[in-house]
Each structure stands twice: as C-alpha cells, then as structure tokens.
C-alpha cells in the first residue's frame with residue numbers, strides 16, 4: 001500500500017507519494033503526481049478544512065485513476081458537514097449528504113472517518129470504516145491519572161458516551177442538556193442531571209469543539225453542581241475562537257490532529273491515526 005498525504009503537515013502513515021499541488025489564479029486546485037509506475041493500491045489522506053481541500057482530493061483521485069491505480073482508499077478523519085445531518089429550518093441544505101454523494105461518486109474501496117457527529121454520516125457513505133473515539137478517550141484518561149466521571153454534553157452525545165463508558169469498563173456517566181436556537185445558533189439553558197458532583201473530576205467528551213460555547217456554558221453549570229477539576233476531550237478540535245477562555249475552565253483540553261495542528265499550552269494533541 002502506498003500513501004498520498006495531501007496535507008503536508010498531516011502524514012500519519014509515513015512517506016507520501018511525491019506530488020506538487022498549487023492553486024491556479026482562477027482559484028482551481030491543481031495536482032501533479034511526480035512518481036511514475038505506482039503499481040500498488042493507494043490510500044489518500046487529507047484534512048478537509050474547506051471546499052478547495054475537497055477539490056484537491058477529487059483531482060488527486062482523478063490523477064491516480066488516470067495513472068491506472070485500481071484500488072484507492074481515502075482517509076478523511078474529520079468528515080465535513082457531519083454536523084449538518086438534518087434540515088432544522090426550511091431553506092437549509094442537508095450538507096452531509098452533499099459531501100457524501102461527492103465522496104461516493106469516486107467509488108473508493110474504503111472511506112475511513114473518525115468519530116462522525118452522528119450515525120447519519122456512516123449511513124450515507126459507501127464502503128465506510130468508522131474509527132470510534134474509544135481508544136482516543138482511553139489515551140486521554142491515562143494522562144489524567146485519577147478517577148473521573150464522564151460528562152455527556154447533550155442528547156446527541158449520549159448514545160456514544162455510554163459505549164465509551166462500556167469500553168472503559170463502566171466509568172460513571174453524567175447526562176447534561178442544552179438548548180440551541182435553530183435560527184440564531186444561540187445556546188442557553190445548560191442543565192446537569194445530577195444534584196451534587198461531590199468535587200469529582202468531570203471530563204466532558206464530545207466530537208467537535210467549534211466556538212466552544214457549549215463547553216463554557218456546561219463548565220459553569222457543572223461548577224454550580226459542585227464539580228471538581230474539569231477536563232475536555234474533543235475528537236475534532238476546530239477551536240474557532242481560540243482556547244484561551246476554555247483554558248481558564250478546563251485543566252487539560254485533549255484533542256486529535258484530525259482537523260488541524262494545535263500548539264497552545266493546555267492542549268494535549270493525540271494523533272488520530274498511528
């Protein structure tokens with residue numbers, strides 16, 4: 001198996017097939033595979049942060065097919081728009097399906113994704129392989145080195161967190177909820193379904209941290225219920241508003257490199273693929 005790592009700073013399986021990529025002045029991504037006679041199967045990896053990243057993946061796939069590569073797998077740990085898996089208000093797109101249709105049209109032999117937001121992503125993708133967050137959470141808890149309780153931030157995360165707990169041998173789970181205004185995106189009404197957390201170390205586990213509002217609101221609600229140290233385990237760290245404010249609430253923020261590299265203090269980044 002050969003690997004084509006389209007993001008030069010994301011090279012999980014070692015050496016990449018050599019290539020040159022650039023964007024034409026008209027905005028079109030372009031690629032030139034520099035090696036000839038690649039007779040093997042190829043796994044393409046990429047971190048999709050924009051539609052042009054998806055474009056690069058598409059043209060790389062086309063280039064490989066034109067070189068006669070028959071077996072092509074793709075590994076995109078952060079599946080774009082996995083969160084947009086329902087139409088909440090009329091006029092919105094079902095974006096996850098748009099991305100899934102584009103990926104399916106490439107007829108990859110395997111599509112690997114990591115901890116997708118819901119069951120909708122794997123249901124839509126052909127030949128999908130899902131890497132669950134269980135091992136990642138286990139690695140994070142090894143850093144914490146004390147007894148913790150797992151916190152599910154909302155209904156969406158609930159099903160997954162019980163599976164994580166089971167994998168870890170039955171760690172206690174606390175359920176929480178929040179309200180998001182579907183029109184404005186505004187968060188409110190954080191609730192913790194436990195009266196007294198008795199100073200225990202609470203670890204929130206979720207798939208994505210974007211602006212961080214979910215976790216700042218929840219941290220406050222947990223503190224009001226007598227939580228001890230707080231930590232955060234996030235599979236896909238976007239952190240669009242930085243981590244400064246989050247760092248003031250959470251002792252450690254754990255994430256992977258599925259979306260981007262993070263070098264700030266207070267963040268432990270564990271490679272998503274080894």
Ligand SMILES: O=P(O)(O)OC[C@H]1O[C@@H](O)[C@H](O)[C@@H]1O
Pocket residue numbers: 083117153154156206207208209210211212213214215
């Ligand atoms: O509050 P921010 O960080 O913006 O958004 C993250 C939350 O939004 C959801 O899709 C994620 O699953 C997570 O619960």
